Amino acid sequence: MRTIRLLLLFYQFYAYISLSLSLICAYILYTNGAGIFAIVFWFKIFTLTTIVYFVHHYKRKTYPYFKNLGLPPRRLWVSTLTFDFVVFLVLVILTLQLR
Numbered sequence: 001m002r003t004i005r006l007l008l009l010f011y012q013f014y015a016y017i018s019l020s021l022s023l024i025c026a027y028i029l030y031t032n033g034a035g036i037f038a039i040v041f042w043f044k045i046f047t048l049t050t051i052v053y054f055v056h057h058y059k060r061k062t063y064p065y066f067k068n069l070g071l072p073p074r075r076l077w078v079s080t081l082t083f084d085f086v087v088f089l090v091l092v093i094l095t096l097q098l099r
Contacts, residue, residue: 006071010062011080014055018084021047026091034096044088048081 025040063073 002069003071006066006069007076007079007083010066010071010076011083013059014051018048018051019087022084022088022091025088026095029092029095030099033099037092040092044085048084052077052081 021044025044028040029037063076066076067073
């Protein structure tokens with residue numbers, strides 16, 4: 001339970017922008033159809049890469065805090081990016097089912 005709270009604490013650094021971009025991607029898919037999925041997918045990958053760069057650069061001083069609590073930076077990133085991408089895929093699937 002403590003690990004989940006720490007992961008959510010780390011995820012909140014970029015959750016708003018990432019979830020907003022996922023919703024925008026879902027809206028684009030809803031309006032344009034599945035034919036544009038490849039563009040939306042690569043847009044999401046590109047924006048995630050950009051987010052990782054900026055968060056890594058600006059929040060680098062928080063890594064020792066999480067590492068002292070047993071979460072190394074790699075585990076933080078893998079866990080939160082996996083969660084974010086799963087949310088994106090669920091939104092895409094639901095959007096294409098509703099369309």
